[in-house]
Amino acid sequence: MARTGRAVIAHGQTFEVREYPVPDPEPGTILLRQELSGICGTDLHNWQKGIPGEMLLGHENVGIIEALGQQVKTDYVGRPLREGDRVIFAPGTPHGAYGFQRDPDRPPHFRGGFADYIYLCYPDTCVLKTDLPPEIAVLTEPFTVGVHAVMRGRVQLGDTVVVQGSGAIGLVTLVCARLSGAAKIIMVGGPARRLELARRMGADVTINIEEIPSVEERTERVLAETPRGAGADVVFECAGFLPAIPEGLGFVRHSGTFVEVGHFVDMGSLDFNPNQLLMRRNLRLEAIWGSRPEHFVRGLPLLERNEFPFAEMVSHILPLERVADGFAALNGTYRLGDETAIKIAVRGGQAG
Known part of the structure; x- marks a missing residue:
C-alpha cells in the first residue's frame, strides 16, 4: 500500500x-x-x-x-x-x-x-x-528578506535606521541593519514582548504603538532620537499596514531612503501627498519583492553564526x-x- x-x-x-x-x-x-x-x-x-x-x-x-x-x-x-x-x-x-x-x-x-x-x-x-537547529533554520526565508531589504536600502556605517513593525520581518531587518553598520536603530511596533526581544536583537530605542497610539506623538518621539532631530537615514516599512507608509515617510531625513518591505500582498491603496512627503524632501524610495537565491547564499552563513x-x-x-x-x-x-x-x-x- x-x-x-x-x-x-x-x-x-x-x-x-x-x-x-x-x-x-x-x-x-x-x-x-x-x-x-x-x-x-x-x-x-x-x-x-x-x-x-x-x-x-x-x-x-x-x-x-x-x-x-x-x-x-x-x-x-x-x-x-x-x-x-x-x-x-x-x-x-x-x-x-x-x-x-x-x-x-x-x-x-x-x-x-x-x-x-x-x-x-x-x-x-x-x-x-x-x-x-530547525527552530532557527525555519527563519532562513524571512531572514533573506531582511538581507534583500538592507542591501536595497544601502545602509552605511553610522546610519540611523527606523524599522516599522516588530514581527519576524521587522526583527530580521533590524539584525541585518545592525550587521551592516547602523549606529542607532529605532523599532516602532508592538506588543511589548516583541519589543523586548527587539532590544535584545540590537534595537537601541523601541516605541510601542499600543502605548503611543498617536501618529503625531510617535513621529515626535522618532525624530527626537535622530541626529539634530532631522530624521533617519533609512526607514524600513515591515508592518504591512497601509497607514504605516505615510507615517514612515515622515520619519525620513531630507535626502534619506524609505524601503517598502511589508506589502507582498495587494492590500489596497492609500492617498498621500507626493509633493510634501517625497519631492520636497528629495527622498529615495525603494521596494523589494521577496528574495532571490543570492540572498540565501549571503544570508544563511550569517544566520548560522x-x-x-x-x-x-x-x-x-x-x-x-x-x-x-x-x-x-x-x-x-x-x-x-x-x-x-x-x-x-x-x-x-x-x-x-
Missing part, C-alpha cells in the same frame, strides 16, 4: 487536512520530511482577503532529506547531499513557487510546507544544507491540525493563550 501524508488545504478562511500519496522522487528532485514551516505575514494577508479556490501554503521551510532523485548530488553551492541531511530552500524558482500551490488535489502533491512532506520538484530549486537570539523568535510550534489557531492569533491580539506570538511555526506529524 502506498504511503500517504497529510497536507493542510486553505480555502477562503477555512482549513482542511487531507491525505495524499507520497511521491517517489523523479530524477533531479528531492523529497523532504517537513520539520517546521513558518506562518508568514504574506500567508496571513492572503487568508485575510480569502483564499480563492484551494491552496497549500507554507513557504518558510526546513526539512530532512527523505529521498534523493537520481542526478541530485550537491546543494546550490556544491556541498554533497545525502539522505538525512537538513536543508532549507528558496520558495521561488523560475518554474513555480513552493507554498502557493493551487489545485492541490492534482499531482505532484506536497509543494508547500503545511504538510508532512515537501516535494522539491521544480527545476533550479535553490537548496542549501545546514546544521542549524547564531550571534543573536534567533531561536526566541519562534514563540509557538503548532501541529498541522492547529494551523487555524496560528492564523487567528496573528490576525488578532498576537497572543496564543497567555503568550505573545512572534513567529508561529507548523510541524508535520510524521517528520520525526
Whole structure:
C-alpha cells in the first residue's frame, strides 16, 4: 500500500487536512520530511482577503532529506547531499513557487510546507544544507528578506535606521541593519514582548504603538532620537499596514531612503501627498519583492553564526491540525493563550 501524508488545504478562511500519496522522487528532485514551516505575514494577508479556490501554503521551510532523485548530488553551492541531511530552500524558482500551490488535489502533491512532506520538484530549486537547529533554520526565508531589504536600502556605517513593525520581518531587518553598520536603530511596533526581544536583537530605542497610539506623538518621539532631530537615514516599512507608509515617510531625513518591505500582498491603496512627503524632501524610495537565491547564499552563513537570539523568535510550534489557531492569533491580539506570538511555526506529524 502506498504511503500517504497529510497536507493542510486553505480555502477562503477555512482549513482542511487531507491525505495524499507520497511521491517517489523523479530524477533531479528531492523529497523532504517537513520539520517546521513558518506562518508568514504574506500567508496571513492572503487568508485575510480569502483564499480563492484551494491552496497549500507554507513557504518558510526546513526539512530532512527523505529521498534523493537520481542526478541530485550537491546543494546550490556544491556541498554533497545525502539522505538525512537538513536543508532549507528558496520558495521561488523560475518554474513555480513552493507554498502557493493551487489545485492541490492534482499531482505532484506536497509543494508547500503545511504538510508532512515537501516535494522539491521544480527545476533550479535553490537548496542549501545546514546544521542549524530547525527552530532557527525555519527563519532562513524571512531572514533573506531582511538581507534583500538592507542591501536595497544601502545602509552605511553610522546610519540611523527606523524599522516599522516588530514581527519576524521587522526583527530580521533590524539584525541585518545592525550587521551592516547602523549606529542607532529605532523599532516602532508592538506588543511589548516583541519589543523586548527587539532590544535584545540590537534595537537601541523601541516605541510601542499600543502605548503611543498617536501618529503625531510617535513621529515626535522618532525624530527626537535622530541626529539634530532631522530624521533617519533609512526607514524600513515591515508592518504591512497601509497607514504605516505615510507615517514612515515622515520619519525620513531630507535626502534619506524609505524601503517598502511589508506589502507582498495587494492590500489596497492609500492617498498621500507626493509633493510634501517625497519631492520636497528629495527622498529615495525603494521596494523589494521577496528574495532571490543570492540572498540565501549571503544570508544563511550569517544566520548560522547564531550571534543573536534567533531561536526566541519562534514563540509557538503548532501541529498541522492547529494551523487555524496560528492564523487567528496573528490576525488578532498576537497572543496564543497567555503568550505573545512572534513567529508561529507548523510541524508535520510524521517528520520525526
